[in-house]
Amino acid sequence: MTSVGVTAQTAGKSAARAAARRRDRGSRAARVASRRPGWVTYALLALILAISIFPLYYTLLLGSSTQQEISQRAVPQWLPDLSLFDQFATIVTTSQINFWKALANSLIISTTASLAVVLFSTLAGFAFAKLRFAWRRGLLVFVIATMAVPTQLGVIPLYILMTDLDWVGKLQAVIVPAMLCPFGVFWMTQYLSSALPYELVEAARVDGASMFRTFRSIALPAAAPAAAMLFLFWFVMQWTMFFWPSIVLSSQNPTLPLVVEALQGNYFTDYSLVMAGVFLITFPLLVIFAIAGKQLVAGIMTGAVKG
């Protein structure tokens, strides 16, 4: 402030003031753009977070109440208690529900489908991004166009196909359709075309590496971050999927969402049990999310449209 005052005296008041104002404004603008937000922002975010998490907490509350309590009060208690574990035990051991089988099935379906999507997408993405071949561009446009095909259009023929293959009730009826992911191809193409320099591919070729060797030693490591994100996406998608498995799978060979449906169907008066089941099927994904949520967030954000 003193320096401004000194300048004002020596070089004429108005000019100095204008200069000071300009300086001040410029720095203020930069400051405003980078300043920390106030407590209101954090309060609002905390509220949103609470709303995001509350339904899961509520599930635990209902799961640890008795059926009678639920039918009398909206909020039977404010803290979950140990009876929750009795409910878990009931779900896990009831033979009608096939919980362990469903857990294994969900794991198998989500893992194999996601691995296949990552592998196929990386292979195709590498070819589209870095190799030269006839109709490359046309085929890539075709892949993108296939993203537009709505699946509910094909559900009935797909079911007929599964019947003909005698796959109804078997896991491959869910896994094979889940391996198709045009978005994955598109995403890998985009990623590899920027993350993998042509020079690297050419160097490998000059050194005498075969195409597959080049893919394995050059493209695959470069694709790893994008592959991890694609895997996470697809894993969550398959884990939470209900429509198609509910059509082709049976209660003898279910996935976890089908277990919840069975719980509601068989025990629909016992909401306590149903809610414990809801939490049980969500829990594995919550664990994965706690471990890899950062990557998932980053994946959604890099995958998103930046205008």
Add this chain to the structure above:
Amino acid sequence: MTLLNAPAPARNDLDNRPPRRVGFSQRLGRWDVKFSPYLYISPFFLLFALIGAFPLVYTAYVSVHEWNLLGGQGEFVGLQNFTDVLGQPIFWKSVANTFSIFVLSAVPQLALAITIAALLDQNLRSATFWRMGVLVPYVVAPVAVSMIFGRMFADQYGLINAILGGIGFDPIGWHSDRLASHVAIATMVNFRWTGYNALILLAAMQAVPRELYEAAVIDGAGRLRQFFSVTVPQIRSTMVFVVITATIGGMQIFDEVRMFDALGMGGPSRNWMTTVLYLYDVAWGNQKNFGRAAAVAWLLFMLIVCIGLINFYLTTRIAAADGVRSSRRRRPKALLAQAPTGAGAPVPPSARPPSSPRPHPTPETDHTHGGEGR
């Protein structure tokens, strides 16, 4: 990487080398170069032929035949299935329900998502924590969401009605009143997808050049003014994208309505039966009529395309009216030429819609990305 470190052959080695013979290994190498790309892309295309293209064509074939779940293919009936479906009041009711639920979910969802994104688009402490927080609902399966909210929206002893009662309102018949059931179902959809969309919009917001905000501050713009005059026009293409994917997802709602009550058939008078649930009922429920269900699938598809086009038109108009038209002229070949972090790489559109096994955006989605450049 090891290949990079391999020592390059010395110059004089190259000169002294004996003339090369074209041997088998080299022919093999040529085939390798020529056919490998096709080999690499073939898994996708084979799968697409089996899982994507074939059912697509076959649906049309099934829809013009009499076709029963148990009996299989019957005789050719032309457009009979379509006229049958169009003559069903339940079909029209399902379309109205779908549309109503879609509007009730898409509008608040976008408004909320953009607000949350604006909150997150600040210089936050532990930003990743907050971002992960808003994404938590995304890992809860729609079926589970439906069960939880179905309980919260219970007509008797439900949490929401208890709260309403606590502040002096009459309880609402979330399962008996048609509009109320739509609101409840839309809430489930919003719960699961708002945070996800917020992150997509956040990504777009973070790409807005900071100088624009500094310039706006110098011009004396307040927070709100900055948001509407800088942020909103700059993230226009992303908003279009979110709206389109929300449309496609909204039109395919199934899980939430199926699990909203224990019977799963859309309520006592089909008050919340959506079109996909109707399709399911026709094919695997009481009628077991595949021909008719295929016709429903086609009609639903046409509906999605129509609403998608209307939405696309409206959003581009509204967003364009906010000004900053120069953004429309940037980056000509946006669709194929960008990096993954660039303007056009979408969120997995297949990951977006809530209810279908492998939902996909309609063509205009891609058009959106490409169209950004025009």
